Amino acid sequence: MKTVIPDRLQEFFIGFTDEFEVKVPVLTTEGERVFASPFDGPPALSGGALAAKPTAVFFPQQDGVISIGSEGLLHASSAKPLFVAGFTPRDLLCLRFIDRFFAEGYRDDIYFSRRKGALIAAVSGFSGASGGFVPLSGGACDLEFVFDGAVWIVVPYSEPGKRIAARIPDDAADDALAALLEKSGGCVDEDAAIIQAASKLLLNEMVPDRFWDSVAESCIQCTGCNLVCPTCTCFGVQDWRYPDRVERSRMWDSCQLEGFMREASGHNPLGTEGLRTRRRIHHKLAADRTKWGEISCFLCGRCDAACPTGIGIVAVSRMIVERFS
Ligand code: SF4
Ligand code: SF4
Known part of the structure; x- marks a missing residue:
């Protein structure tokens, strides 16, 4: 060694x-x-x-x-x-x-x-x-x-x-x-138990829409949670024109922003902050679990540290478990 x-x-x-x-x-x-x-x-x-x-x-x-x-x-x-x-x-x-x-x-x-x-x-x-x-x-x-x-x-x-x-x-x-x-081997992870329990409640549809509306009231759409998350992969595409060339870039997007899923027609399937907040948490704890067989939050701690209003994934999971278990 x-x-x-x-x-x-x-x-x-x-x-x-x-x-x-x-x-x-x-x-x-x-x-x-x-x-x-x-x-x-x-x-x-x-x-x-x-x-x-x-x-x-x-x-x-x-x-x-x-x-x-x-x-x-x-x-x-x-x-x-x-x-x-x-x-x-x-x-x-x-x-x-x-x-x-x-x-x-x-x-x-x-x-x-x-x-x-x-x-x-x-x-x-x-x-x-x-x-x-x-x-x-x-x-x-x-x-x-x-x-x-x-x-x-x-x-x-x-x-x-x-x-x-x-x-x-x-x-x-x-x-x-x-x-x-x-x-x-000796570390007990309390947060892992919390997000597993929240995931189960989400998959069993035990969390009503009004919960997401109340959590979303705290969101100021700063996008910090998405910007720091190592498993957030959404991006948009932007073209840039320079004197000698044109470039197409992709840039990180945030599911907490109003325009995240807005369509050209103006219809927005995630038209409220409550729906977007639900999406951020539900996607990692339930949708990804269904698609990939595992939760896509690995408890790196960044979104809970970054969110200025205290609605990172562990904080929200804790609320879910306390209210709906
Ligand atoms: S704790 Fe989970 S959701 Fe939050 S930034 Fe880390 S991997 Fe992403
Ligand atoms: S970090 Fe918190 S306040 Fe900022 S967009 Fe994410 S949930 Fe909203």
Whole structure:
């Protein structure tokens, strides 16, 4: 097993920049952790889930679909594969979900142009907010950085992950990892029980429309919940005209906005805030469960942290369980 001390992380990640476009959490001057190049600052792997949606590295807020100049189609030069370190184990579940979403039916070439060949490193151990313990992913990534409170234990899973780990000098951290693995299984997740119970009530149609109208009264349509959610995949399309070219982009959409499903005729199947709020929660807890066999919320905690009026998915699920169980 290999280890890296925190002070050597920046040098470690910079060592892969010839081969990969490396993205790691880095502290901004405002004190926020965002994905950036390791050249931009020392990696801030500790601190728990990034506030921003981590899947945006593969599905950015605005993304080029097609670009046409006077000579015809313009082709972007192919970039290096991504090496992204900083997904929490729950973020990995979100990534797995949207991988499947974008592969289903018409495979999304734009998404997979970044996702294919990308190396993913999870972060766990005593690396949560305020040093809290984050259970290990158990292998749903190429490699994992597990913080034992002093050093990062590097656990490779895939062959590419093993090649990365092989560049770290030999060490012996097996005992420390064994102790952490023991701890990994012991976490009880109360929020998981809440959203499962809310999902069941929604699937059994136990939640009346008037409930959604009352929750929606709190929504100020800031779209924060959708913007941070790693499993939100809705987007709209926008054309941009420049002096030398025309570009078509896709841009994230939000089901909390009035125009989300409005049709050209003016008819809007989600014409009230209550219906849109129902859609946001019902889609993840019931519709996706029916379509994909699993709830598409993996409790990353972002929407509950982002919603300024306290109606993130766990908060609303709690209300559902309290009122309709
Ligand atoms: S907790 Fe909220 S932001 Fe995170 S996956 Fe669930 S719905 Fe999305
Ligand atoms: S974050 Fe809260 S207030 Fe903002 S759109 Fe979402 S539910 Fe509404």
